[in-house]
């Protein structure tokens with residue numbers, strides 16, 4: 219049976235994209251190479267991820283936040299916080315870090331973000347990958363996504379009206395293929411996507427070990443002439459070895475190798491008696507120059523398949539989920555045939571610059587970790603700046619992505635930003651109103667003319683009227699299905715401008 223879309227890769231990005239497409243009425247098949255959903259997760263000893271504001275808002279707008287929290291609670295049924303979240307509960311609560319330099323909640327001036335309203339989607343949350351993927355897979359199943367496990371995509375052929383995807387001796391036909399198959403993406407390679415960027419300077423290690431004499435190592439972070447290591451008792455060690463990324467995945471990680479690297483970096487004659495878990499990573503930073511390619515242009519990339527960078531600052535997952543939220547409704551409208559011209563091209567136009575910024579953010583952190591005296595001097599200055607109120611606010615704004623804005627043109631400062639989670643008179647919030655996956659016209663003054671206008675795009679634009687608790691000086695807004703403001707008016711709205719915005723994002727009226 220042919221589907222509208224085949225997604226290669228059932229990681230978090232592939233699963234979330236599948237949910238977005240299904241919500242919009244598109245048929246989806248996910249091909250995932252791992253038989254066991256947890257197999258890929260076992261690669262990484264440190265399964266916790268920090269979710270940023272756009273991700274939490276996206277999950278709130280699809281009713282997934284509660285599912286993820288429930289899934290996390292079921293896994294860690296002690297009732298307490300999941301492992302790795304303990305740092306969130308300290309007296310001076312770390313809010314994130316830049317190259318290991320922490321900034322704290324207490325120092326952040328949130329009044330500098332005028333368009334944020336309090337709501338269930340906060341600015342950051344720690345989640346473990348297994349709980350996240352469990353919740354996303356359950357939602358995908360509930361929506362009717364077909365997930366085939368144990369099938370690795372090997373290649374594909376494109377024609378003018380579809381793609382034939384080859385996996386495990388079978389061929390799957392679809393109108394579109396999206397590669398969500400991670401940093402080593404087969405779809406990216408088979409599709410001939412250029413992958414431009416910078417090569418690795420270091421190999422990073424995350425290991426869980428047993429030490430003959432744990433007291434030889436001082437807990438905490440240590441910069442040394444050959445790299446950096448952090449040690450947490452009893453045996454969790456992270457290391458950065460400036461070897462040009464030479465080790466990464468060239469050999470399997472042995473106890474002897476980890477011990478040798480730890481001795482060299484720490485300068486201490488430690489002995490490891492057991493190696494329980496180990497993962498390596500590098501600061502290689504590359505991005506596909508185009509997110510849509512092939513002669514017929516029916517193949518797209520999202521998530522790590524489209525961009526890779528070091529996990530410093532933990533933004534890769536958020537970046538990929540943001541791709542999925544941006545792409546889903548646009549590809550669905552294209553498939554339905556009601557997309558305005560070039561809607562699908564706006565996916566790359568909006569998301570590529572966001573990816574490029576994240577790559578640079580990770581590169582800037584690498585620059586602050588190099589084992590040289592001048593880098594240590596620079597780091598001391600950065601530490602002072604991060605410690606100021608404006609510094610902490612700046613870093614929180616970047617790490618939590620609270621001020622993310624797409625350049626959609628227009629003068630209004632809210633256009634291109636995430637819609638504030640207004641509390642509507644009927645007790646619902648804007649986030650809840652977006653759960654159907656359609657656009658939304660918010661009319662705080664309940665005008666029949668605006669309701670009539672929305673009805674011309676029935677099924678694509680819902681209409682919500684009435685006063686709100688806090689309207690932030692606004693009168694009416696048009697919101698895209700991904701929660702991005704497409705048009706906004708502070709005063710009495712001009713109907714022609716609103717209709718033009720509706721046509722630009724939702725196509726011709728019915």
Ligand SMILES: Cc1cc2nc3c(=O)[nH]c(=O)nc-3n(C[C@H](O)[C@H](O)[C@H](O)COP(=O)(O)OP(=O)(O)OC[C@H]3O[C@@H](n4cnc5c(N)ncnc54)[C@H](O)[C@@H]3O)c2cc1C
Nearest residue numbers: 227229230231251267268371400521522532533534535536
């Ligand atoms: C140590 C570490 C810490 C991190 N911390 C954070 C953090 O705090 N916050 C954050 O935002 N990000 C973090 N990241 C990054 C984040 O984990 C990734 O960006 C994210 O997992 C990408 O999701 P994805 O779905 O695009 O790719 P993946 O998670 O890699 O999923 C790809 C899926 O595709 C499958 N696949 C691969 N090839 C094929 C094929 N040929 N056919 C079919 N299936 C295939 C794989 O089995 C896998 O299931 C961290 C990464 C590391 C390594």
